[in-house]
Amino acid sequence: MKTYQLYIDGAWSDPRSGKWMETVNPYTGEAWARIPRAGNGDVDAAVEAAHNAFRQGEWPELNATRRGLRLREFAEILAANAERLAEIEVRDNGKLHVEVLNQCRYLAQWFHYYGGLADKIEGAVPPIDKTDVLNLTRHEPLGVCALITPWNSPLLLLAWKAAPALAAGNTIVVKPSEYTSASTLEFAALAGQAGFPRGVINVVTGLGPEVGDSLVRHASVRKVAFTGGEAGGASVNTAAAPGFKRVSLELGGKSANIVFEDADLDQAVNGAITGIFAASGQSCIAGSRLLLQESIHDAFLERLVSLAGEARIGDPMSPDTQVGPITTELQYRKILDYIGIAKSEGARLVLGGGSVPAPGGNGGLFVEPTIFADVSNDMRIAQEEVFGPVLSVLRFSDEEEAIAIANDVNYGLAAGVWTENMRRAIRVSERLEAGTVWVNTYRSTSYTTPFGGYKASGLGRENGMEAIREYLQTKSVWYYAGGDVANPYTRR
Ligand code: NAD
Numbered sequence: 001m002k003t004y005q006l007y008i009d010g011a012w013s014d015p016r017s018g019k020w021m022e023t024v025n026p027y028t029g030e031a032w033a034r035i036p037r038a039g040n041g042d043v044d045a046a047v048e049a050a051h052n053a054f055r056q057g058e059w060p061e062l063n064a065t066r067r068g069l070r071l072r073e074f075a076e077i078l079a080a081n082a083e084r085l086a087e088i089e090v091r092d093n094g095k096l097h098v099e100v101l102n103q104c105r106y107l108a109q110w111f112h113y114y115g116g117l118a119d120k121i122e123g124a125v126p127p128i129d130k131t132d133v134l135n136l137t138r139h140e141p142l143g144v145c146a147l148i149t150p151w152n153s154p155l156l157l158l159a160w161k162a163a164p165a166l167a168a169g170n171t172i173v174v175k176p177s178e179y180t181s182a183s184t185l186e187f188a189a190l191a192g193q194a195g196f197p198r199g200v201i202n203v204v205t206g207l208g209p210e211v212g213d214s215l216v217r218h219a220s221v222r223k224v225a226f227t228g229g230e231a232g233g234a235s236v237n238t239a240a241a242p243g244f245k246r247v248s249l250e251l252g253g254k255s256a257n258i259v260f261e262d263a264d265l266d267q268a269v270n271g272a273i274t275g276i277f278a279a280s281g282q283s284c285i286a287g288s289r290l291l292l293q294e295s296i297h298d299a300f301l302e303r304l305v306s307l308a309g310e311a312r313i314g315d316p317m318s319p320d321t322q323v324g325p326i327t328t329e330l331q332y333r334k335i336l337d338y339i340g341i342a343k344s345e346g347a348r349l350v351l352g353g354g355s356v357p358a359p360g361g362n363g364g365l366f367v368e369p370t371i372f373a374d375v376s377n378d379m380r381i382a383q384e385e386v387f388g389p390v391l392s393v394l395r396f397s398d399e400e401e402a403i404a405i406a407n408d409v410n411y412g413l414a415a416g417v418w419t420e421n422m423r424r425a426i427r428v429s430e431r432l433e434a435g436t437v438w439v440n441t442y443r444s445t446s447y448t449t450p451f452g453g454y455k456a457s458g459l460g461r462e463n464g465m466e467a468i469r470e471y472l473q474t475k476s477v478w479y480y481a482g483g484d485v486a487n488p489y490t491r492r
Contacts, residue, residue, distance in 0.1 A: 046203075150182070338380075435458075
């Protein structure tokens with residue numbers, strides 16, 4: 001079994017805590033590597049290294065162009081290692097290799113994009129209303145940033161944070177999910193090859209409430225970027241508050257995928273399946289509430305059930321597999337619990353509804369693609385995030401009702417609209433309370449466009465030009481060119 005170490009101050013080390021945990025392959029159900037279960041001493045060492053690297057030495061002395069170049073060189077190394085990283089990530093989180101490979105090939109773009117942005121972070125010269133004064137603004141890095149990631153897309157969601165954080169001149173301590181730490185440690189090894197000065201990138205692994213909490217509370221951490229569930233997000237927000245730390249949170253969703261009667265129904269059926277069954281529904285942007293207009297409801301549901309019923313369940317490494325395992329046992333139990341809740345609430349089960357024996361007799365945990373019809377929006381299955389292959393289908397009569405149902409939920413991460421009527425598309429997308437709206441497509445994201453939640457789906461934005469602001473603070477500098485300081489007792 002492979003044993004990983006912590007990456008602190010440019011070197012590999014065993015955890016000072018002396019504790020380890022095993023990481024399991026969700027397809028086989030077997031442990032394949034040992035990961036450090038770091039503690040407070042490890043956090044102290046990692047944050048101190050990041051703090052020193054931020055304050056002195058090569059990193060703060062690099063000009064922005066050279067810093068950007070370092071990111072772009074790292075992008076090339078990531079691209080060259082995409083296949084290897086993808087295999088490790090699939091072994092750790094069980095997501096389909098075809099998807100993870102695409103994600104790993106895509107990672108480099110974040111480092112190219114933000115590497116290019118590093119020397120375009122421009123301040124302003126406000127036209128000040130006072131005489132003899134030049135006032136200008138500078139956007140400066142914050143310091144040590146704690147980056148905390150979940151298990152469903154560990155490297156992609158790390159790239160969303162690390163690239164803008166580093167481009168802005170910060171240093172980072174990453175805390176990956178306890179279930180999927182291996183690919184992040186491999187990422188750190190590649191960062192070492194890319195020649196980042198020691199201490200700029202550090203990785204501590206272990207449990208959220210232990211090492212994650214201790215990292216968030218550390219006095220020298222100035223910013224926390226977190227992706228995960230609501231409970232973790234709330235704990236992080238609370239732990240960061242006494243230190244007045246910047247916090248960005250990418251949390252869960254209960255996204256509405258709305259199909260109008262004037263949609264291209266073949267495309268919409270595919271879009272509904274992409275929305276919920278891709279990644280076995282373990283996706284923050286899952287379109288887990290499918291809203292169907294009354295007039296097409298029955299015919300659409302029939303086609304959906306028939307197509308989803310054909311999904312090939314199996315080995316995530318096989319290119320033929322469409323639905324892979326559930327990543328963790330905890331998540332598996334949670335999904336089955338929600339299926340039970342939906343049944344007890346009176347939702348009508350029209351597909352699936354249970355676990356599937358692991359293909360090949362392995363020890364992995366699988367859940368059938370599951371569809372509930374006749375769901376009303378006040379049921380828990382319509383309001384709470386399942387994070388699994390469970391779709392709730394709801395009916396609506398007109399546009400007004402569709403918007404009302406879509407917005408009647410605490411979350412606001414994403415939404416889909418299927419219609420061939422451009423005016424309707426514009427009207428509806430403007431009124432949906434969601435950070436991302438897809439029209440006639442679903443589940444697209446890019447390094448160029450902001451991503452984040454409305455309402456309980458989070459705070460702040462990742463990706464695009466906007467995201468770099470999350471890792472910068474503005475300094476206003478006043479140069480006085482006048483004569484004497486007239487009256488020292490009054491404000492100028
Ligand atoms: P999680 O909240 O359990 O864990 C996420 C990370 O936070 C892990 O690294 C965990 O160790 C850490 N953590 C947990 N409690 C912590 C604490 N008290 N202090 C510090 N760190 C803590 O989430 P998960 O189960 O790994 O991921 C699934 C959740 O993530 C879902 O709710 C999903 O919607 C959400 N998610 C959101 C996005 C997005 O961009 N909005 C993307 C992917 C996943």
